[in-house]
Amino acid sequence: MPVRSSRLVDLNLLTVRISSNLEAFDAYAYFSRDAPEGTAPDHEIVCVDLDRDPYDPRVLGELGDRTLRAKRFRSGYYLNHIFGDPAYLVTEPGRSFVFGRRLERTVWPYFVKRILTDFAVDHGYLHLKAGGFTFDDGGATLLVGPNGGGKTVFLTQACLAGARFLTNTHVLVRDGEAHAVPSAVRVRRAPQFEALIDGHGLVPHLESGDFVAAPELLFPGEPRDRGRVRNIVITDFAPDRPQGFERISAEQAGLFLGLFADAVVNYGLKDDLLGHHGGDLDAFTATLATLRRQLTDLAEGARCYRANVDMLDPSVRTAVLAELASVSSSVVPDAAGPVGP
Known part of the structure; x- marks a missing residue:
């Protein structure tokens, strides 16, 4: 061959x-x-x-x-x-x-999705569909949400504002520690990226009109390989709805993660996972129980937020990143409205 x-x-x-x-x-x-x-x-x-x-x-x-x-x-x-x-x-x-x-x-x-999931199951990690960045103290923020909910914009603006790139779409988590899965980042043909796309001859993404670029080409500083999960942010940007950045409960976040971040659910890998266990129902269901427990523990060990904010607005971006960088939160749970400066 x-x-x-x-x-x-x-x-x-x-x-x-x-x-x-x-x-x-x-x-x-x-x-x-x-x-x-x-x-x-x-x-x-x-x-x-x-x-x-x-x-x-x-x-x-x-x-x-x-x-x-x-x-x-x-x-x-x-x-x-x-x-x-x-x-x-x-x-x-x-x-x-x-x-x-x-x-x-x-x-x-x-x-890649299947290999990461198999590896995670075999080594005690949780494989999530999530973006992420870290601050200088190593505290990590994971970004999850529906497709089109603004994860890429949130991640990009955070990294351009001084946060360190952690991961674009995949992360492996164990005992509250997030481990990056290095990958290229999707870039849309926009005026600020024209020179990058043409100068580096970027390869078109599978989705029409987009390209892929290494994060080192896009953001200052070296990407980080790991970070302690401090925050989980559910991004769902919709300008026609009331804007706000608010704390939510770990229970809410865990339920959302189970549908929008769990790799097995998101990528339809249940049959692959069953096959990975050789069709053994006991081993398969034990793995599912472990994944559910890991999701719950992750949400309970982090500060969880819902974000409908315009990260392209400098004042909003500054306030949101200050909140996420803080060691103790200044936002009370269920408080509606944008974070103040």
């Missing part, structure tokens, strides 16, 4: 080797950090483009996995809203093969 390019990527707590039969593979652009050569990868992903090296689909169908995920891949459905040509999965311990076309649509959208 020809391998014409390869990259050993560093995901902080684990490493993954991605290989392709293409000399240039767009999937590499989604990763911002390489692991030192010689590092033994925790998992390998081998992507074979059938336009470059044709294989008989009938043979691939016979060799491929018999899982629900493999069946969906063969129908051209990868994960969530990501579709493409039919693809064929062949899974071995520690290694995944995928045969198809435009396979960059499978690496970050599916394989």
